[in-house]
Amino acid sequence: MSVSVAVVGVGSFGRNHLRVYRDLPKADLVAFVDAEEEVRARLSAEYSVPAFATVEELFASGLKIDAASVCVPTVHHAAVAEKLLSAGIDTLIEKPIASTLAEADALIALAEKHGRVLQVGHLERFNPAVTAAFSHLNRPMFFEAHRLSIFTPRSLDVDVVLDLMIHDLDVVLSLVPSPVREVRAVGLPVLSRKTDIANVRLEFENGCVANFTASRVSTERVRKLRFFQPHQYLSLDFARQDLFLIDVTAAASLTPAQLEAVFAAHQQQLDLQHPTPGLSLNKLPTxxxxxxxxxxxxxxHAVETREAPRVTGLQGRNALALALEINAAIAEHGERAGLL
Incomplete structure (x- = not known):
């Protein structure tokens, strides 16, 4: 059985939804919505599907729609998703779920009221390296995330925390079974009017600590997450979909900094026994x-089976809540430092 799907918003990322849906055997791409007339004409011809200027025009067409992706700017997520859910359409909303917690709560309640699937597009949860990391968890106690990008005019309706860092916030929240206890953050606008670079330190109730750096004004593109747990260190590269494991079998007294140096020096020798006695360095299968x-x-799959999606509306709300708390901490720091 195929699922009739539509895409609302076909900007740079929405077009990827069009492309993937078109090639999925279980999807029947039947329409898309976009406000730009030239975009509608061009992509309608390319994908051989009808295009509409508004969701209301899509509904008026009488086309059967089972599910839809919402890929419009964040400020419009709630308004678009509300129309789809109210019409009985299962909905995937690109991250973040909404602009505010009130909007997120309303969408979660609406999905429950109408018995609809509500999935949030936290893409990195589906990265093969992240999937592989879940099977190697053993009380992780320290995370370090770096997500750096070269500046582009895309997604300037939100700051770097909601644009980039939220990917890593969601992944770490999924890996740490504990509430966040403390948030410390600093951030600055550089090339836009919103925060373009930010550094964050979180402490969880169970003692785990996580450091995050996100920048959209970097000279390079970096997507990495590293975490330490008893006698192990794992390094994850989102872009390369690689997961490396350093296992400390006899040298448990090494500090995280020493382990980091060992990894940097020998990361090209992944298939060999680690040269340092008591350490093994392996590339884990993904x-x-x-x-x-x-x-x-x-x-x-969630639409067909009516099972809960891997990234639920509540999980999307939790990532948004943390991102907004971080932004509040950045604003508070800016006031104290006389930057605002």
């Missing part, structure tokens, strides 16, 4: 795949 394809396949 199943390569395009995260967006895996995400949309999971969404369609």
């Amino acid at each position: 199943e390569p795949g395009e995260p967006l394809k895996l995400e949309l396949e999971a969404f369609l």
Whole structure:
């Protein structure tokens, strides 16, 4: 059975939803919505599907729609998703779920009221390296995340925390079974009017600590997460979909900094026994795949089976709540430092 799907908003990322849906056997791409007339004409011809200027025009067409992706700017997420859910359409909303917690709560309640699937597009949850990391968890106690990008005019309706860092916030929240106890953050606008670079330190109730750095004004593109747990250190590269494990079998007294130096010096020797006595360095197996394809396949599976999606509306709300708390901490720091 195929699921009739539509995409609302076909900007740079929405077009990827069009592409992937078109190629998925379980998806029947039947329409898309976009406000730009030239975009509608061009992509309608390319994908051989009708295009509409508004969700209301889509509904008026009488086309059967089972599910839809919402890929409009964040400020419009709630308004668009509300119309879809109210019409009985299962909905995937690109991250973040909404602009405010009130909007997120309303969407979660609406999905429950109408018995609809509500999935949030936290793409990195479907990264093969993240999937592999879950099977190696053993009380992680320290995380370090770096997500750096070269500046582009895309997504300037939100700051770097809601644009980039929220990916890593969601992943770490999924890996740490404990509430956040303390948030410390600093951030600055550089090339836009919103925060373009931020550094955050979180402490969880169970004692775990996580450091995050996100920048959209970098000279390089970096997507990495590293975490330490008893006698182990794992390094995850989102872009390469690699997961490395340093296992401390006899040298448990090494500090995190020493382990980091060992990893940097020998990361090219992944298939060999680690030269330092008591340490082994291995590249863990991952199943390569395009995260967006895996995400949309999971969404369609939830639509078909009525199971809870891998990234629920509540989990999307939790990531948004933490991102907004971080932004409040950045604003408070800016006031104290006389930057605002």
